[in-house]
Amino acid sequence: MVKIEAIVRPQRVDEVKAALDDIGVTGMTVTEVRGTGAQKGYTQQYRGAEYTVNLLQKVKVEIVVPESDTDRVVKAIIGAARTGEIGDGKIFLTPVLDAIRIRTDERGEDAL
Amino acid sequence: MVKIEAIVRPQRVDEVKAALDDIGVTGMTVTEVRGTGAQKGYTQQYRGAEYTVNLLQKVKVEIVVPESDTDRVVKAIIGAARTGEIGDGKIFLTPVLDAIRIRTDERGEDAL
Amino acid sequence: MVKIEAIVRPQRVDEVKAALDDIGVTGMTVTEVRGTGAQKGYTQQYRGAEYTVNLLQKVKVEIVVPESDTDRVVKAIIGAARTGEIGDGKIFLTPVLDAIRIRTDERGEDAL
Amino acid sequence: MAGTAFAQEAAEVTAPAAAAPAAANSGNTAWILASAALVLLMTPGLALFYGGMVRAKNLLNMLMQSFVAMAVITVLWVLVGYSLSFAGSAPVFGTFEWVGLSGVGQAPDDFYATSIPHQLFMVYQMMFAIITPALISGAVAERMKFSAYVIFMAIWSLVVYAPLAHMVWGEGGFLLGLGALDFAGGTVVHISSGISALVLAILLGKRKLSHNDDTRPHNLPMTLIGTGLLWFGWFGFNAGSAVAADGIATNAFVVTQVAAASAALAWMLIEWVAFKKPTALGFATGAVAGLVAITPAAGFVGPLAAIVMGIGVSFLSFFAIKMKSKLGYDDTLDVFGVHCVGGIFGALATGLFAQTSINAAAPNGLFFGGGAALLGKQAVGVLIALAIGATMTFLIGSILKATIGIRATSEEEEVGLDLTLHGEEAYAGPTIAVQTTSRDAVGGGHGATSHASAGVVASEPAA
């Protein structure tokens, strides 16, 4: 199994979720994160003091899938998350040794 | 080493932590997340407009352990987190290459 | 590629980020988490009822790097995050199978 | 304010000891000072009421749309607004006689303020002029350009609010002469802003929402705090409109409380039946709808009528809001459904429930043996307020749209108006660590910017 970890723009999470629903992937876990990379930050003025904010709001979407589904899911995420502007985010693929469904003790791909 | 990543119900985190304390596991990191899967969402009405909320509050508990402890810890988590209802969550096991204790530079299992 | 996952004190995130900037690493994702380990919790009194808080605020910093950069980055993080007191946190290294830049479809180390 | 001429006549009946026009009465002055402060507080209250309902990324913009009225309208009112609303005795427009408050001093005024300083009447009225355009902001939330909003509001105040206030409450005003009753602003405040809100929302167009954006209220406790402050301040709004601390003021106070309560209760019960869950937002919406409905009637109807009106307005507003989804306009926070619908209902219900025994200056309404005469006059008032509000808003809005533009860009809307229009975030924390660089000397000196790597340098401000 593979964990697909996508860092996307907050405004795109809904689209990503919808795209995954469309291809039948319903299990996922999302986390609010902040990220920095090539994307420029922005400045704010508070009483004339300037602040540069470089850690921008992003959302991490984690989906564990059977290895065979990886490409399909990655494609769906890219389709939904891409705006073409810097800051669209990354997808990281990491190995998963096993999965367990707490409710039933099911293991492996059955647990997904 | 293995990272045990459990997605559980928020109401069960305290129990999970207690169960891990009981078996002598004190190191862990928890994160608030939202998840979707087989569990049904719920609807809300705001001035008569209906909203369906499908991303439900969950908590992710991460524990890095020596491979040999994996089963014991997984069992403890399941014991504390299971309600038997859909939505109890998953446990994912992922490989860890190395661990470092920032304070001491200790590496490997000594760092846990 | 390797994912470097550092759990550090919230007060040290700025230093960590600066240290990474200094060695030319600009891509990272940070998450607010709570952690427990060897560090003692603290008590609070609310109307005379005592609460012991054992899950302390930490910040998780995730950086995916080419394997060759691992040591340099780890060293920079340790340098910035260490106070020498219990609770400085851990660094976990986990394998990454692939990385994709959503904006461009670039893969592997090019995507970082 | 509001129906002052009537209120004062009545006051003379119940308080025969009222001072001669030349001397202010300290009790009445005390109450109107307090009332003016209460009405001022309604605008921050409105800001919170609305603010809790938008998404966090647009919160400061929403709050500012109310607060800015406290700044802009105040200055405008002193310079020309008060004069255009109350000076002279023409049927439709005020004159320039009191521009810059010349002639508006500490002495009472024969027509508007027989027992309090004229300037006190002026500042009390100012508070109404402030909150009225701010009410509109709820309909244009989350997408309007801030500069256009400020300009719109200022013009609107002069071309919609001022003439309407003059017709309804001004010496020689056409609707006052006709005998249409509006105790504290059902037509002048609520119908006018409610219909304008609808028109402006349509001119602006819908928010750019994807089918699954989360537009739920981001902070309902904030909305409830706002509701509490609005309810509290509304006592100044309605009971202060007697321009005296007397029996009429008391009546207005009582029915304000009763209408708010019964409307909140009714809305809660409707939801309980319809959805099995009584919501906090429903309660708050009902309370405000009740307060709106009783506003024109407060000095004329009794507590039992207020119960009926409270229940009635909740049913009407509830279904008006339901209809929104069918009609497809994006009145973000239902200003039309609550203020316009509630205001119309209240104005007409005044024609049904008014009682001469409560206020000697008012004829009996339809249900108290007065026939349909008053009801007819009320309908005229409603229609005029609707007509002026709709046409003038359409005009101002269209001109602004064609010139400076009234809508934020898609990107501003998507990122959030707080960051893009105001350069701030509402909640910068509480604990997330964020890298920032400050030009502030504090903590500086040791290379505040040396760590800024090329790729992340933010655009330099114009300062």
Next chain:
Amino acid sequence: MAGTAFAQEAAEVTAPAAAAPAAANSGNTAWILASAALVLLMTPGLALFYGGMVRAKNLLNMLMQSFVAMAVITVLWVLVGYSLSFAGSAPVFGTFEWVGLSGVGQAPDDFYATSIPHQLFMVYQMMFAIITPALISGAVAERMKFSAYVIFMAIWSLVVYAPLAHMVWGEGGFLLGLGALDFAGGTVVHISSGISALVLAILLGKRKLSHNDDTRPHNLPMTLIGTGLLWFGWFGFNAGSAVAADGIATNAFVVTQVAAASAALAWMLIEWVAFKKPTALGFATGAVAGLVAITPAAGFVGPLAAIVMGIGVSFLSFFAIKMKSKLGYDDTLDVFGVHCVGGIFGALATGLFAQTSINAAAPNGLFFGGGAALLGKQAVGVLIALAIGATMTFLIGSILKATIGIRATSEEEEVGLDLTLHGEEAYAGPTIAVQTTSRDAVGGGHGATSHASAGVVASEPAA
């Protein structure tokens, strides 16, 4: 309100120019109008004070338990509550004479409101009737069924509050005749609600907490805002109870401020000594305890006595709350420890510190040479309030428990009452992305529901 008869007699002493019963005094009317508004604001203030202390998942329910009193009790008061509390001149119960406010008009009343409109006295009293049952909600927080709460509150208002108010303040009232003093509601408001809170908390049973649930206050700044609003509103509560803007009102205002301050200070210092840390919650709790203690005494005791009372009540309440853990009942937010204990202390201390020189209508207390007579009468008042509150709450609570049930289900309690009973979340954000589907036309049209996969379809509402 409160000790009105006394206050009025005294008022005549200090203000010989007081108007004949038939004419309202505009200054007094102004102050009671303002006071009524201030007391109304206390209920939202209480909502925030309590709301900050519960867990976020029960916040809206907590807030609604206060707000709903503003709706339900208002309507009830107009229909029957005021009459049952103040009409007639029987020793224990009011009559039905003033049902629907018939006979309660703009003219003053010979007994209750000699210098303000009778209706103003009625609405001022209404605000007390609203907040009193809302006080109870703190004890039943986080687990009571909302429907049962609403019904309980309504019945309680008629069978506990009304007779008690009549006995203490009503014409011919038994405790009034006896000479027991209660200036602004120590027995009627605080002891009655405090003891009822305890009984209802016990009937309900403890919250279902696991040994390590986090029940810390979720938002102390909210509790502090609530404290500020309560303190502010309490000036209307206590100083308004003089039913005049006079020397007695001033005395009540001063001692209210002084008692709140000294109690807050004392609580802070107790904590500083005991735990090395002065907490914000301790400060807030102390302030409220001081306000409670001074309530029955406000028109009768001087500022130095107020300092002593403030310090005394903080010690008592602090240890009463400490005892809770030993006794094992779950009075969630310590309504008993603060309101009942504080109310009893205040009532008895009135018997110690009352001074005829402050209020001609009051005898001197024990410490001012008046002997123990007043203290004895105060004790009678306390016992009666305790007895009525405890027995009637036990009765109503038990009947409701046996019929519709008073407790939320375990699942509702675990998930949180906001989502399960009200169908809402307090904080939906600020930034977490949540998938939602709205029937709202906005952004709809392009398949708003087409993405809902089988497993995640939510249950359809009854709408």
Next chain:
Amino acid sequence: MAGTAFAQEAAEVTAPAAAAPAAANSGNTAWILASAALVLLMTPGLALFYGGMVRAKNLLNMLMQSFVAMAVITVLWVLVGYSLSFAGSAPVFGTFEWVGLSGVGQAPDDFYATSIPHQLFMVYQMMFAIITPALISGAVAERMKFSAYVIFMAIWSLVVYAPLAHMVWGEGGFLLGLGALDFAGGTVVHISSGISALVLAILLGKRKLSHNDDTRPHNLPMTLIGTGLLWFGWFGFNAGSAVAADGIATNAFVVTQVAAASAALAWMLIEWVAFKKPTALGFATGAVAGLVAITPAAGFVGPLAAIVMGIGVSFLSFFAIKMKSKLGYDDTLDVFGVHCVGGIFGALATGLFAQTSINAAAPNGLFFGGGAALLGKQAVGVLIALAIGATMTFLIGSILKATIGIRATSEEEEVGLDLTLHGEEAYAGPTIAVQTTSRDAVGGGHGATSHASAGVVASEPAA
């Protein structure tokens, strides 16, 4: 308060029917009761205004620095503060005659309170004494030891506030005799606290910030709520200072509104031009600066002057704050830039814009044909306030620094003052799961502490 002698003389002019000194006027009493409550509310308002600007980890400490003034100063004022400020008729210091409020009763006072109870004047003044030292807290935010803060504040109140109040407003006061005008506290409240804030901030030293710490305001909506409450309460502050509900009070009310509005508008426009973005924080800052500037002038200048003053103070304060980074002191929330600069400007501008036609007790200012005489007297007042504030703060601060220490430890500062000094967290949630152990019996019994593993046992408290 404030210029009471003047105000009263003037009051006699505009209200010839004012009662003989022996009898209180119910209308005036009503307004000052309301005003005292309004001014009390400003302190929680200030707490929120400041609280929103600090980091979440120091929020409760920031709030407590204001709230604690409500406790400490109240008790102090009753015991000695009022006497030291107002008793006797010496030029600089008050006497001990009114210690413990002996002699301060319900009857009016010939000098201070001719138409209201003397005790009401006392408690109204108390509210000013409360908020003044609390203003200082903004400058020392996020790093001062709480115990040292409390002690500093108490001493400061007696050695800075009391003599200054006596000189400016007290019978026989030196500046009063000189003819320097300060209607509601420009010198006594704002200059004194503003200069003291600067001195104490310098004594304390800068916060320990790393070059990239995020010190942005954590909750601007909280700051806006605070702004709303401050604005609302300021009507009591300024218009109440007429000590009557009359024409002067009305004038003060009007110019307060106008100055706040024009300053907020001006600040917003300055930012719009300078940074392209009008911020909410800028609006709030401008509004407060306007309120500060009009405070000394409120009973003496007209609405058009108030517009000029509002615009002027925003320019001045804006640039004063800009300068801070150059000068390198850490006045966290710009108390000097807003209150001291604004207070000086307002005091001097009174010398330019005062008009005898507005207040018979005031001479005409420079721009109204009165020459530079008044301006000179105003400058004397400013200098004295600056001198006393600076020297005494330096003395008290230095002594405390050398003895108990005034600064929190580095670790306390880094972790946050809430947790380390108060043992609490402002926001414990909303939903993060946290392991806690409570001694509370609720949910206990089944081994509440048995799971506490060795390494995580928290330090035991002293309880």
